[in-house]
Amino acid sequence: MKKTALLIALAFFSLTAYAQTVPDITAAYAGMKFRVPGSPLIVGSIGANNDILLIKYSDSVGKRYISFSTENTLEAGDCGWTEFFEATLSAKEIYGCDRASVESFKSVFVQGTDSGTWKIANRAYYYFLSAQDPSFVFFQSKDGNLIKLESDFLDSDGFRAILAGS
Template sequence: MKKPALLMALAFISLSACAQTAQNITAAYAGMKFRVPGSPLIVGSIGANNDILLIKYSDAIGKRYISFSTENTLETGGCGRAEFFEATLSEKEIYGCDQASIESFRSVFVQGADAGTWKIANRVYYYFMSAQDSSFVFFQSKDGNLIKLESDFLDSDGFRQMVAGS
């Protein structure tokens, strides 16, 4: 009598645990936590100078991924990061920002993308959403690093859900 009851209890607990974890998992990067879709196939990290975290959801090369990277070497054209992103998102020239750097960034990230800013929990996120190619979100981490999120399948809502806990 005790064994069947114990087996049924374990089966119920196992099913409950599976149902709760299938939606999202927590990914930690740069001292922050992000809610990413559950059930990845591969999770990999390249530390040192590259500092990249890659989460793959497909066996196909270059398909269905989310990556996190530190982009402190982004060429901002001699101006601060906030001014640089403001200049790339608007048509106005900002004093001190090299126009060639701004145009270069625009040609890679802004052209053909829905671009703008989100303000979530006292942090500004600069987003560049593409329907055909990869989409990107840039923001400054708690320790002052410039973080780039990239995905070829997340939409605006998916990125917002991911950064909501950071």
């Protein structure tokens, strides 16, 4: 009798634990695959010039979202993206990129954030994480486009989990 009760209790707790874990889903963007949290409420895409993939986890406007967008129009100050992001993350005052472009980017994305570079699978990801505002990760896609990954709820581990599948 005790074994049966123990087996039933163990099965119940196992099923409860399984039901509470939501598996990740695969999102495809810019020829790459990413593992995003499962059970989104809305998934939308705007192609053409905007080229945005939006994944929402809340009914509230502007809350709990993940978005991917192509940012090829980012003003990089006459530099390549790698050099530009290295300049924005550097404490140096002298760099090869246009100073106004670097300072403008710093004022919007760097100030008040935890920022740096992650190297994952031979790719550089430039992150700008905020506790109060949306957080951003910029990286170059396989086809050479600059991609911006944005979320208002992911932390460092959440972003890294998404990017690990790319």
